Amino acid sequence: MPPSPCALCHTNRALILRPKDHSKLCRQCFLTTFETEIHHTITSTSLFTRGEKIAIGASGGKDSTVLASVLKTLNERYDYGVELVLLSIDEGIKGYRDDSLETVKRNAQQYGMELTILGYDELYGWTMDQVVEQVGKKGNCTYCGVFRRQALDRGAARLGVRHVVTGHNADDVAETVVLRGDLPRLSRTTSIVTSTPSILTTHTNIKRSKPLKYAYEKEIVLYAHHKQLDYFSTECIYSPEAFRGSARALIKNLERVRPSAILDVVRSGEDMAKLVPGSDEGCGGTCSSSVPVAEEEEGGCGNANANGRTAGGEMASIEQHLAQSEVAAEHNLEVEVTTSSVNGAQNGSVPFTSGKKGRKNKAQPVPLRKLPKQVMGQCKICGYLSSQEVCKACMLLDGLNKNRPRNTIELGYEGQKKDQSINGVASGIEKLAVNGV
């Protein structure tokens, strides 16, 4: 085949075939176009506010590395006036995060961003290794998954940051749409922003968003490649059995047949979500009308963005253990944050304030039929979104702490001042019991 010229500059040789529109671009035009589209996502949804401090959930993998690089570029190019910091979570599994955390440390230097690494031990009082020691290898992925779900929010609260961005891409969202049939969940899944009310009794809302939501995974990988970004790719976590026939495989096959399919799925997920104006009512009145709350997060460890860092051994077996649906479910949970504000594009920042009532979605159609809703409230102990009085993390911690061997009960870590959840768990549960709730 003779080399094709770039469709934009008509000068350089095209190296990239864009999945969304089949345009052929040269390296430089591709990088610029990719960045400009992320910029468009950010501005059209009023994602950022000048002066805002934003934590990038960083795993050292391709998505969060590309996110950090692009946000740094855009913040400088378009003068967003936001402060970007990196936030990484260490589950405390010996050897598991070593390479990826080294990558994040290099990224922090490369991008001149402040980096905070928070361990499960600091956030919860327990490393995963300690959890495994106590509960055994069976069932420990429940702990890992539940803890991970809240870790970024708790970490952000610890840093006094109100906004966490994650590297979820269009493939991630499409996978979730395919997996989630029910409409209320679709709303949460496809929304670019969600909010988690009142984390850790500080009554601050943590806003979560996904600036790469419309970016194809293929283009993220190509961006990292052509920009020679330093990212860590992990061992294969998909056992062939799990991958074959999984939603992820379906997405990739769709893409091969019709490359635009991924965004089509994302968009149809959004459209279906619009049919459910009440989809965010399930928050029990704690959330604003226009920003879906993060859904209560449930079992299973390792999402496709965060796992796969397997250094063999323990984590490998944990992850093999995962049914594909669990992978997917978890996936969704990390993607949760959903809002219909995308259609609104109000001036100023995206409204996410909790406690603000009153519907803004006047324009939305009346629901055709009432859908069953999960009632969301807040955990009485930590304030995290929960359909129960006490959230799953606090329940698990309570069980762990009750059985903690005496000599390891020292909880002298500095995070205690802000994060009362660990010591607070046991007493909180007792209080509830006394109240007869």
Added chain:
Amino acid sequence: MAASKEDDTISITVEFSGGLEMLFSNERKLPLSIPAKDDTGARTNVAYLVNYLCENAMKDPKKELFVLDGTVRPGILVLINDADWELEGEEKYEVQEGDNILFVSTLHGG
């Protein structure tokens, strides 16, 4: 690149990244000398190369993580001299002396 010493082989570089290297004994860069023609006398193309890699370079028995239904598994990008293989004719691209062919997985954690 100088012409290969023997007429019946071509020298290329194959690279693996994005986690795919783990299927190839953690080898990220593989200098290869492959036959210039296949059994039928046709010039070696990418389809032949993929099959060749499966049989000669891949120690991991989980071939389906690389090849599925007779082709490179969806989710694995192929770059021929840094260009998307879809711009080069995909599997039918005839491998040239000195080519750099990169297989990069998008399926791993990020």
